[in-house]
Amino acid sequence: MNALDLQHGRVDLSHGSGGRAMAQLIAQLFTREFDNEFLAQGDDGARLPHTEGRLVLTTDSHVVSPLFFPGGDIGCLSVHGCINDIAVMGAQPLYLTAGFILEEGFPLADLGRIVASMAQAAREAGVLVVAGDTKVVEQGKADGVFITTAGLGVLREGVDLSGANARPGDAILVSGMLGDHGMAVLSKRENMDFGTTLLSDTAALHRLIARMLDAVPGIHVLRDPTRGGVATTLNEIATQSGVGMLIEEAKLPLRPQVAAGCELLGLDPLYIANEGKLVAICAAADAQGLLAAMRADPLGANADIIGTVGERDPHCFVQMRTSLGGLRVVDWLAGEQLPRIC
Amino acid sequence: MTEARHIRVTGLVQGVGFRPFVWRLARELELAGWVRNDAAGVEIAAEGETRQLDILIDRLRREAPPLARVEDVCAVSAPARGHGDFVIAASGGGAVTTAIGQDTGLCGDCLDELFKPADRRWRHPFITCTHCGPRYTLTRRLPYDRANTSLVEFPLCPDCKTEYTDPGNRRFHAETLCCPNCGPQLQLLNPAGGPLPGDAIVATLDLLQRGAIVAIKGLGGFHLVCDARNANVVARLRERKAREEKPFAVMAANAASFLPFANCDAAAQALLQAPARPVVLLPKAGIELAGIAPGIQWLGAMLPATPIQWLLFHEAAGRPAGTDWLRDPQSLLLVMTSANPGGEPLVTGNNEALQRLSGIADAFLLHDRDILLRCDDSVMRVSASGPAFLRRARGYTPCPIKLPLSGPSVLALGAALKNTLCITRGDEAFVSAHIGDLDNAATCTFLEETVEHLSGILDVRPEALACDLHPDFHSTRLAHALAERWNLPLIQVQHHHAHLAALAVEHGVSDTLIGCALDGVGLGSDGTPWGGELLSVDDDGSFARLGHLTCLPLPGGDRAAREPWRMAAAVLHRLGRGDEIALRYAAHPAAAQLNTLLERGINAPLTSSLGRVFDAAAALLGLCDNTSFEGQAAMLLEGCAARHSGALRIWGQSWHIEKNQLSLLPLLARLAEWDGSREEAAARFHLTLAHALVDWISALAPAARTVAFGGGCCLNAILTRHLSVLLEDSGRRGLFARQLPPNDGGISLGQAWVALQRIVQCGKR
Numbered sequence A: 001m002n003a004l005d006l007q008h009g010r011v012d013l014s015h016g017s018g019g020r021a022m023a024q025l026i027a028q029l030f031t032r033e034f035d036n037e038f039l040a041q042g043d044d045g046a047r048l049p050h051t052e053g054r055l056v057l058t059t060d061s062h063v064v065s066p067l068f069f070p071g072g073d074i075g076c077l078s079v080h081g082c083i084n085d086i087a088v089m090g091a092q093p094l095y096l097t098a099g100f101i102l103e104e105g106f107p108l109a110d111l112g113r114i115v116a117s118m119a120q121a122a123r124e125a126g127v128l129v130v131a132g133d134t135k136v137v138e139q140g141k142a143d144g145v146f147i148t149t150a151g152l153g154v155l156r157e158g159v160d161l162s163g164a165n166a167r168p169g170d171a172i173l174v175s176g177m178l179g180d181h182g183m184a185v186l187s188k189r190e191n192m193d194f195g196t197t198l199l200s201d202t203a204a205l206h207r208l209i210a211r212m213l214d215a216v217p218g219i220h221v222l223r224d225p226t227r228g229g230v231a232t233t234l235n236e237i238a239t240q241s242g243v244g245m246l247i248e249e250a251k252l253p254l255r256p257q258v259a260a261g262c263e264l265l266g267l268d269p270l271y272i273a274n275e276g277k278l279v280a281i282c283a284a285a286d287a288q289g290l291l292a293a294m295r296a297d298p299l300g301a302n303a304d305i306i307g308t309v310g311e312r313d314p315h316c317f318v319q320m321r322t323s324l325g326g327l328r329v330v331d332w333l334a335g336e337q338l339p340r341i342c
Numbered sequence B: 001m002t003e004a005r006h007i008r009v010t011g012l013v014q015g016v017g018f019r020p021f022v023w024r025l026a027r028e029l030e031l032a033g034w035v036r037n038d039a040a041g042v043e044i045a046a047e048g049e050t051r052q053l054d055i056l057i058d059r060l061r062r063e064a065p066p067l068a069r070v071e072d073v074c075a076v077s078a079p080a081r082g083h084g085d086f087v088i089a090a091s092g093g094g095a096v097t098t099a100i101g102q103d104t105g106l107c108g109d110c111l112d113e114l115f116k117p118a119d120r121r122w123r124h125p126f127i128t129c130t131h132c133g134p135r136y137t138l139t140r141r142l143p144y145d146r147a148n149t150s151l152v153e154f155p156l157c158p159d160c161k162t163e164y165t166d167p168g169n170r171r172f173h174a175e176t177l178c179c180p181n182c183g184p185q186l187q188l189l190n191p192a193g194g195p196l197p198g199d200a201i202v203a204t205l206d207l208l209q210r211g212a213i214v215a216i217k218g219l220g221g222f223h224l225v226c227d228a229r230n231a232n233v234v235a236r237l238r239e240r241k242a243r244e245e246k247p248f249a250v251m252a253a254n255a256a257s258f259l260p261f262a263n264c265d266a267a268a269q270a271l272l273q274a275p276a277r278p279v280v281l282l283p284k285a286g287i288e289l290a291g292i293a294p295g296i297q298w299l300g301a302m303l304p305a306t307p308i309q310w311l312l313f314h315e316a317a318g319r320p321a322g323t324d325w326l327r328d329p330q331s332l333l334l335v336m337t338s339a340n341p342g343g344e345p346l347v348t349g350n351n352e353a354l355q356r357l358s359g360i361a362d363a364f365l366l367h368d369r370d371i372l373l374r375c376d377d378s379v380m381r382v383s384a385s386g387p388a389f390l391r392r393a394r395g396y397t398p399c400p401i402k403l404p405l406s407g408p409s410v411l412a413l414g415a416a417l418k419n420t421l422c423i424t425r426g427d428e429a430f431v432s433a434h435i436g437d438l439d440n441a442a443t444c445t446f447l448e449e450t451v452e453h454l455s456g457i458l459d460v461r462p463e464a465l466a467c468d469l470h471p472d473f474h475s476t477r478l479a480h481a482l483a484e485r486w487n488l489p490l491i492q493v494q495h496h497h498a499h500l501a502a503l504a505v506e507h508g509v510s511d512t513l514i515g516c517a518l519d520g521v522g523l524g525s526d527g528t529p530w531g532g533e534l535l536s537v538d539d540d541g542s543f544a545r546l547g548h549l550t551c552l553p554l555p556g557g558d559r560a561a562r563e564p565w566r567m568a569a570a571v572l573h574r575l576g577r578g579d580e581i582a583l584r585y586a587a588h589p590a591a592a593q594l595n596t597l598l599e600r601g602i603n604a605p606l607t608s609s610l611g612r613v614f615d616a617a618a619a620l621l622g623l624c625d626n627t628s629f630e631g632q633a634a635m636l637l638e639g640c641a642a643r644h645s646g647a648l649r650i651w652g653q654s655w656h657i658e659k660n661q662l663s664l665l666p667l668l669a670r671l672a673e674w675d676g677s678r679e680e681a682a683a684r685f686h687l688t689l690a691h692a693l694v695d696w697i698s699a700l701a702p703a704a705r706t707v708a709f710g711g712g713c714c715l716n717a718i719l720t721r722h723l724s725v726l727l728e729d730s731g732r733r734g735l736f737a738r739q740l741p742p743n744d745g746g747i748s749l750g751q752a753w754v755a756l757q758r759i760v761q762c763g764k765r
């Protein structure tokens, strides 16, 4: 059997057949990139060393169009997304697994770039990809590549982070500029630019979070506002905690390009996805300390306090004081934003 | 022959002087027995001459007091008890089915006393009697007794007690009766809550005349008040109310005082003087009051409703004795705008006012008679088909609207903007006062409080719920939550179906109704935004979409509704002139890329809305690029059209009908090309649009003898006037909203009616 043509070759159904072609793909592409002793065992599962502490396990599926976008691609996104889900639990991420669903005809060169990007993201984050799986589906049954990652981490002692922990009077913080990822992907997909090039914010947040927990071990809530944006995340937390919230429009960190893009498209940046940002909620007394710790990290340089947790509220209304001084409910939408002005 | 009758009178017969009326009538007719209130209304036992008894029953209906509304008089024979006299007896118990009255302005008798120096209620800010004054806004629950009103805090003094207990007195059982000795106290406070010295009325007027903004407690909430002739203070008020451009209402002592600024014909004058004291939109004419209603053809006018308001005008006139001064125009003209900062519900409490209006008001004219129920001012206009509502609230709620049939109680929660709710009881529908836009928590909470309060005072438990199709309206979510909590069926009603069903109720149409929903955007049954619909509405709670306007893209979704220039861009794009967008609307940063957005169809859903066509037209004429309140572009276009004088011709061949769709693109192309007077273009647009609509209706529903028109665009008086004339010319009749506003304020009634029809239909099967 010939070596894979990683420059001009394409994925075919045999690469998912379980036969030799698949073994070759795995050996030449995946094992080489993710190179580590656990993957090298070559068995059906990875045998991992004994670890002290409570474990956190999570899984995350990734679909994005386009697969390559300014600031990243589906590969690093799938690593960061999984790491961040572990990290916002207050855990140190250790191991990942990756499952690929490939569309027949997908260029092997693109797959190579994606896998390399995953490997680099994992290396930089200090986590190991220890197991994987590949399936191929007929042309038209998928959109290039879908990646599912699962991750294992070990929980830090003494943290108690949960969406149910927001208390009246708490401060609400975000770690930086909002909406970069969603707008970067959208601008690439629709081939529109909103001024200077906008990069996705995709990043692994566990080191920032470690700093934050060093400074304020008693943070109440951490969450990464991915799909549905900050608006959806705040509503989830408000509902879990049974409280209202009030945020200030003027305090939302926004890049001018994101603001301009949202303005043009009539989108609300609060609903745009982020892939390297977090929402933190802590006691008001801890807010300045937490903010300082966040700003000391490159990923939190633009962090700010954007609002406060209100009283216990059966409606769990998240409200925003607009720049004109009015109040409006930041809704938890049923799905897509439908026009409603009569 | 002597016999006895037991008589029950139902309707609005409590708190309106009904018992003393019966008492006087019975004495006049030499009848014996008693009259009393019970939970069902008024109960009468009368004995005497048969002929006299018959006269009593007849006159009960025909001569009822001004505020009474007699639904039914039911008399049965009863054994004579040998009563010697006719008396007013204590209230009985029983199930509550009677109603609370609406708030009304001061009656003539009270006005006479208010300005009569010898009267013990001369200049008394809380003067009222059985025939006038507050009701709905200060009643906590039924039965309507002083103990259930906010006057419970003020025990009657001996003089008042005498009036209260004398059946021959105008204040017999006037539950809100009081006097300077025993009533609430007026107070003028500074923003820190400290009292200001002097007579509160004198000092308030002085402040107003020196250019201050004063928050004044009214019937259903606070007003922000300033001198309407002082352009500086009007501008300051706008600035403090967060740069709003919404028109302000203006109050004067009498209709004549408005004449330098607006036309006021007999019909408008009658509406201004109606006991409900609504804001009446008068066509502007003559002097323009700077900053009051910029660019708009209407001046919102109202006359004093409360004694406090009357006293300010009385003071400004030099405190004259008697009411002769009211024959002449008076110079004092006051802005009276609802104090609802940031679009939240109207301020009603004293402390709340000091808090929420700090930074807006320079002083606060308050008193210690609490407002128990918030109620905005009603807004009306005299239209071609008679008085019409723009907002139905104070003075009209909680009057019921008759349904064509009786059914289980339905609670309908309305739309998202200009929300009202509706509860049906038997064959009556009770539509709440204007609640507001459900985009802030306080208004959403007010909706829920209104559900509680209205079902409480009506003593009904809903058996079904109704709401809009839109999943993200708070009203829809509340309906789902209540349906789950109370384990009730929920019926979701398409927005424009509801608009037209409301008209079916108003006009008592019980078979199929052909109607046109001329609206902003409402979610259609197919999940797309509708708004220019020709529907056939059936009596079984179903409808068919006969046709709709040819769709235009909505570039940026709701943003296009706030920025009419985007709709103009959508039209240019459709006309193949997308490359003009960037140049024409260069002032808007987004204009450069809007054509690309339209070409790719990114977040540009297609809508059949007529409201957005109005927006496009206003922007194509350069009248309005961005709006600061809903409907502003259409109002400016209407205002522009109203200023046109001279010949008016339609634009021929400027619409076409294809596959049941009406395309207005050629008409919009005329506007895009127009380089003549904007007034002429705006006027021709209205006329041509009316022709196009009638042409379309004739093509799609040739057999329809009546056509209903609902939806927010029907607030446009020029359009509706053209439509009714054109229909009449072709031997047909247009049905327009009369008892409720045609916009989303009337949706809840339509929802309730559709739900009721479906329930009744289910029962038949």
Ligand SMILES: [Fe+3]
Pocket (backbone or CB within 6 Å): A342, B495, B499, B519, B520, B521, B522, B711, B712, B743, B744
């Ligand atoms: Fe509507």
Ligand SMILES: [Mg+2]
Pocket (backbone or CB within 6 Å): A059, A060, A081, A085, A226
């Ligand atoms: Mg996730």
Ligand SMILES: [Zn+2]
Pocket (backbone or CB within 6 Å): B106, B107, B108, B109, B110, B111, B128, B129, B130, B131, B132, B133
């Ligand atoms: Zn009176």
Ligand SMILES: [Zn+2]
Pocket (backbone or CB within 6 Å): B156, B157, B158, B159, B160, B161, B178, B179, B180, B181, B182, B183
């Ligand atoms: Zn008294």
